[in-house]
Amino acid sequence: MLHKDCFSSLDDFTDNWRVPQWTGFNFAYDVVDHMAQTSPEKIAMVHVDDAHVRRDYTFEFFAEASSRLAHALVKQGLGQGDRVMLMLNRRIEFWLGMLALHRIGAVAVPSPSMLTSKDIEFRVNFAGIKGVFAEDALIDNFETVRPKCPGLKVCIHTGTEVQAQGWLAYETLVAEEATKFERPKDAAADNDPLLIFFSSGTTGPPKMVEHTHRYPLGHIVTGMYWHDLEPGDLHLTLADTGWGKAVWGKFYGQWMAGAAIFVYDFRGKFDPHNLLSVLAEHKVTSFCAPPTVYRFLVRQDLGPYDLSALRHCTTAGELLNEGVFLKWREKTGLPIYEGYGQTETSLQIATFPFMDPKPGSIGKATPQWDVVLLDESGQPCPPGVEGEICIRIADAEPEGLFTGYLDEPEKTRAVKTNGYYHTGDKAWMDEDGYFWFLGRVDDLIKSSGYRIGPFEVESALITHPGVVEAAVTAVPDEIRGQAVKATVVLAKGYTPSEALTKELQDHVKQVTAPYKYPRIISYVDDLPKTISGKIKRAEIRAQDEHHQV
Incomplete structure (x- = not known):
């Protein structure tokens, strides 16, 4: 899809890499449909379910199946600007639903399957959700609160079994629809809203984080350079589809790099033996998981597992312990490259393959992010002095930065102020320019x-x-x-x-x-x-x- 340039160093990368100048950008049409037209039989996804049944899907499949769903959604009265919640675990319908919503200009709201009825009621009403696309097993949680959600008009479920009244079966809904959804002249693109994430809510009620159709472009660096992907690679990011990490590692950047996404749709807590078996059996080449997962993996005997296809490993979400880094490298021969970002951003800071990883450091700033550490008086911090991770936005906001917290302008102004976006996270930088994460400012x-x-x-x-x-x-x-x-x-x-x-x-x-x-x-x-x-x-x-x- 895009040509991957090779860089010899971070300085080379920073000086010479630029975000592609792409106007009128809509990921469904400009990436997925393009791939389907130019390489229709190219594998886009390898999906392995909880019973370890494997299914391969091409870009042509995603283009046609998401077009059928887009037609069906329009007939149900959904259109540009409408907000639709997706609670689908790691089912294939998540990707089809996202692409269909991108096509019709509706706003996707990815949501974790662990939401309770109370969570659902809050989010549906707070976000003004008009439609929901949910896995069969999760419908009961919606039914409990549907009478309290008057704005919820369209409810679609996966599977073919008879469900609660008012729910539409996905397979029935799309059965007779056309496999081509022509790009409307007024198709959503560029700065139109694309999706909404709810923040984690570690210090209070979750906030609505809005991204536009240009957000996927912010993840070219994520897929091509941090995950080190090229055509022919098979990448697994271990994340549920309800969180931002899913589109970081299971969607946009990986497909723009021409790689295939590997989806392991396990249910419940992950089992390290099952995960290692899956990595080995399906010849995964690039792998990303939280440090907690690596901590479990290094405790296992890796001898029975052929991980020879695995060539690149990354981690984010929390700090990687040096002992885990060293043990993984000892057992596999592979370092683990750390990265840092937020629900509000794409990848801000990372260790790339052309850098020497320092265990415990999140790396250096990526080319599209002008990162600075500010002290309590708003002044830049010299090496060795801790400060808040901030992004300069006075001249322009980088691709991948959120527009704001919807319906909460005061909270947006609190973090986008005086020419900076304030992450609320603290770090210090060493003499070599590597950042070392310390935690939330309040922590x-x-x-x-x-x-x-x-x-x-x-x-x-x-x-x-x-x-x-x-x-x-x-x-x-x-x-x-x-x-x-x-x-x-x-x-x-x-x-x-x-x-x-x-x-x-x-x-x-x-x-x-x-x-x-x-x-x-x-x-x-x-x-x-x-x-x-x-x-x-x-x-x-x-x-x-x-x-x-």
Whole structure:
């Protein structure tokens, strides 16, 4: 689809790479239909379901099947600007639904399958959702609150079994429709709204993050250069379709690179043995997963699995522990390239194949993002000094940056101010220009004059074999101002005790700077998390404050 230029260094990349000048851009027509016309039999997706049944799909299939659905949606009264929620796990219908909505100019709202009825009611009414496309197994959650969602007019389900009244079966709906949906003269494109993500809601109710039809162009770097994809590659990003990471790694950038997307539609918690079997059997060449997944994989015996086809590995979403990086490289011969971005952006900072990865660093700024660290007075920080990750937007906003938080202009103004987009995340930069992530601005701990990032302490804790997960927060301390507290989930075979607490404290002192060790450790069965899996540190802090009252 696009020619991938080769670069010798990040400086070469930064100086010479530019986002393609593409006007009137609509991904469904300009990428998928183009691929279907020029390479109709080219494999676009390899889909493996929970029973490990494999199905291969071509670009021609996606062009024709999404066109049929687009015709059907128009007949149901959906059109440009209408908002449609998709709750489809990793079913093929997710990609068909997204493309069909792109064709008719409707706005897609990808949503995780874990939403409760209460979540659905809030999102449908807050976003003004007109249609929903859901997997059969999730319909009951909608039915519970449908009477409270008067704006919801069109409900489509996957499968052919008889469902609740008022739901349209996908296969029946598209059965007689044409396989060509001509591009309308007024087709949505460029700065028209494309999709809405709901933010994770770690500090309050989720916000609506809007992206335009130019958003996919922001992911060319993601697919071609961070995932290092070329035609013939098979890429797996381990993510549910309800989150931004899905379109980061299972859609736009990968297809623009001419690669095929590998979808492993497992249900429930991932099993490391099943995942390794899938990687080996289907010859996946490029793989992206959160550090947590790599932590499980490196504990396995990789001997029985032929991973010789795997040539490139990436990670994002949380900090990668150095021990996991080294163990994975020892077992596979492959480094893990980190990246950083947000629901509001595309890839901002990354380690690319033409860079030497530093374990624990998220890398350097990508060419399309002018990244700067600002201190509390709004001044740029020199190397070694922590600051907030900000993006210069005074002259122009980069491809991939969100338009704003819908219906919440004050929140948009709070993050887009004085010529910068403020991410709310803290980092520091070393002398080589590599960024080191510290955490959310609100999560940083100030103790006895030191500023401590929770990720640093959490990363040290999880290197202990008795710790499965850890969340580090601050508690008030009369002497230090704040003290470091760790909330820990223990591995099987370990039980809370004063001796274990002392052991964990000593372990942290050995792994990182001694002043960072947690003076308080509490033990829990589970950490409070958002439905995207992010730790709710604010909830832990609120619980601590409640207990102190």
